[in-house]
Amino acid sequence: MDKKIDMALEVEELAMKDERITHSSGSGFGERETEVFISNSNGVSKSYKSGSCSISVGVVAQKGDQRTTGSESSSKRFFAELDPLPEIAETAAQRAWEMLDPKPVRTQRASVIFDTRVSSRLIGGITSALNGLRVLQGASFLGDSMDKQFASDLITIIDDGTRPRILGSSPFDGEGVPTARRTLVENGVVRNFYYNTYAASRAGVESTGNASRGGYTRVPGIGTHNILVPGGEYTPEQIISQTRRGLLLNSITGSGLSSVTGNFSGGAAGFWIENGRIQHPVRGLTIAGNAEEVLYGIDMLGDDTDMSRSTVVPTFRVREMQIGGV
Numbered sequence: 001m002d003k004k005i006d007m008a009l010e011v012e013e014l015a016m017k018d019e020r021i022t023h024s025s026g027s028g029f030g031e032r033e034t035e036v037f038i039s040n041s042n043g044v045s046k047s048y049k050s051g052s053c054s055i056s057v058g059v060v061a062q063k064g065d066q067r068t069t070g071s072e073s074s075s076k077r078f079f080a081e082l083d084p085l086p087e088i089a090e091t092a093a094q095r096a097w098e099m100l101d102p103k104p105v106r107t108q109r110a111s112v113i114f115d116t117r118v119s120s121r122l123i124g125g126i127t128s129a130l131n132g133l134r135v136l137q138g139a140s141f142l143g144d145s146m147d148k149q150f151a152s153d154l155i156t157i158i159d160d161g162t163r164p165r166i167l168g169s170s171p172f173d174g175e176g177v178p179t180a181r182r183t184l185v186e187n188g189v190v191r192n193f194y195y196n197t198y199a200a201s202r203a204g205v206e207s208t209g210n211a212s213r214g215g216y217t218r219v220p221g222i223g224t225h226n227i228l229v230p231g232g233e234y235t236p237e238q239i240i241s242q243t244r245r246g247l248l249l250n251s252i253t254g255s256g257l258s259s260v261t262g263n264f265s266g267g268a269a270g271f272w273i274e275n276g277r278i279q280h281p282v283r284g285l286t287i288a289g290n291a292e293e294v295l296y297g298i299d300m301l302g303d304d305t306d307m308s309r310s311t312v313v314p315t316f317r318v319r320e321m322q323i324g325g326v
Contacts, residue, residue: 004029004031005029007029007055007085008027008028008029008055008057009027010085011027011055011056011057011085011088011089012024012026012027012057012059012089014085014086014089014090015027015057015059015088015089015090015092015093016059017089018059018090018093018094018097020061020093020096020097020100021059021060021061021093021096021097022060022061022062023059023060023062024057024058024059024060025058025059025060025069025071026057026058027055027056027057027058028055028056029053029054029055030053030054030055031051031052031053031054031079032051032052032053033049033050033051034049034050034051035047035048035049035050036048036049036050036170038172038174038175038176040176044176046171046172046176048170048171048172050077050170051077051078052075052076052077052167053075053076053078053079053082054073054074054075054076054082055073055074055082055085055088056071056072056073056074056088057071057072057073057088057089057092058070058071058092059071059092059093059096060096061093061096061097061099061100063100063101066100066101068096068097068099068100069095069096070091070092070093070094070095070096070097070098070099071092071095072088072089072091072092072095073088074088075167076165076167076308077165077166077167078165081165081308095250098281099269099281099283100281101280101281102269102280102281102282102283102284103272103279103280103281103282104282104284104325104326105272105282105285105323105325105326106325106326107322107323107324107325107326108323108325109320109321109322109323110245110246110247110320110321110323111243111244111245111246111247111273111317111318111319111320111321112246112247112249112268112287112317112318112320112321112323113236113239113240113243113246113247113248113249113273113315113316113317113318114249114315114316114317114318115236115248115249115250115270115315116302116304116306116313116314116315117250117251118249118250118251118252119229119313119314119315119316120227120311120313121252121256121257121266122256122257122264122294123155123157123227123229123313124227124256124257124311125256125257125258125259125262125264126142126151126155126157126185126257126259126295127157127159127184127224127227128140128259129141129142129143129259129260129262130142130157130184130185130190130192130193130194131193131194131222131259132193132194132195132196132199132200132203132205132208132222133195133196133198133199133202133222134259135193135203136199136202136203139259139260140259140260141258141259141260141261141262141291142190142262145190146190146191146193147189147190147191148189148190149188149189150188150189150190150262150291150295151185151188151295151296151298152188152295152296152297152298152299153187153188154187154188154232154298154299154300154301154316155185155187155188155229155295155298155301156183156185156186156187156229156230157183157184157185157227157228157229158181158182158183158184158227158228158229158230159181159182159184159194159210159224159225159226159227159228160180160181160182160225160226160228161173161179161180161181161209161225161226162179162180162181163181163226166226166308166309166310167226167310168224168225168226168310168311169225169226170225172209173196173207173209173210173211173212173213173220174196174211174212174213174220174221175196175197175207175211175213175220177196177197177207177208177209177211178209179209179225180208180209182194182208188295188296192208193208194208194210194222194224195207195208195210195222196210196211196212196220196221196222197211197220198220199222210222210223210224210225225310226310226311226312227310227311227312227313228305228312229305229312229313229314230305231301231302231303231304231305231314232300232301232302232303232314232316233301233303234300234301234302234303235302235303235304236302236304236315239300239302239315239316239317240273240276240277240278241276241277242276242300243273243276243317244274244275244276245273245274245275246272246273246317247268247270247271247272247273247282247285247287247323248270248271248272248273248278249268249269249270249287250269250270250271251268251269251270252266252267252268252287253266253267253268254266254267257294261291262290262291262294262295263288263289263290263291263294264287264288264289264290264291264294264321265286265287265288265289266286266287266288267284267285267286268282268285268286268287268323269281269282269283269284269285270282282325285323285324285325286323286324287321287322287323287324288321288322288324289318289321289322293318293320293321294318294321297318297319297320297321298316298317298318298319299317299318299319300316300317301314301315301316302314302315302316
């Protein structure tokens with residue numbers, strides 16, 4: 001326990017060594033051990049144990065009246081696999097100071113590059129739309145899209161509850177159904193919806209092992225395990241260098257991609273790009289686009305997939321979106 005306390009103090013101290021950092025917003029270490037039992041009158045009797053740990057730090061950079069924050073964390077199944085403390089501290093500090101001195105940009109249509117901090121927000125809207133119960137309720141823009149193209153052929157989405165050593169993995173779901181690796185989207189084409197037993201029964205299919213459960217007092221919901229979007233052929237730097245004008249997006253507020261309509265909207269911050277080079281930070285923007293232009297508009301896919309995470313979505317570029325500025 002003393003070592004873990006020392007780690008939380010050390011990661012904060014390392015982040016504060018950056019002279020551009022003026023305050024700490026806190027650091028911490030957490031761990032959890034869980035044991036799950038499933039038993040019912042149909043003869044199911046299963047159990048498993050799991051554990052996880054995490055470390056995080058947040059800091060503030062101040063310049064005059066400006067205050068910007070940055071944070072980073074590492075969460076793993078095993079203590080020995082946590083990211084190195086200097087890397088966590090350096091990332092948190094950089095995320096704080098790099099957003100100082102933002103400049104305005106005019107309202108326009110331009111490319112938007114979703115970096116790995118926000119790329120899962122768009123993919124998450126797609127996976128939510130593949131929830132079998134939402135489809136049955138008519139609350140999914142992909143309800144009639146089985147085996148149909150709805151997005152760029154660069155996009156494949158896999159849900160895999162069997163990946164070893166990953167936080168979202170388990171031997172069975174909240175109803176005792178074994179988990180599996182399942183392709184939800186293949187090259188922009190819907191291949192599968194995901195179900196618990198209730199939604200599967202209504203749809204006339206079998207459960208896909210995606211029942212989620214917050215505890216024994218709650219009825220099962222539906223959720224994914226570990227989402228993976230296989231990477232493409234470009235480095236993030238190559239995507240930036242091949243963008244004439246656009247936004248490198250690293251923060252989104254608001255709804256993101258609607259699982260009902262497929263349209264995208266939200267507040268945005270990041271960096272402005274001109275002629276393949278980052279020029280300056282930008283804040284207070286809005287971005288928006290309809291389902292077709294956003295999903296079919298994904299024209300470059302990064303190779304920066306961190307396979308140690310539960311949600312693995314690389315950097316990607318949408319060819320053009322409406323950006324609201326001044």
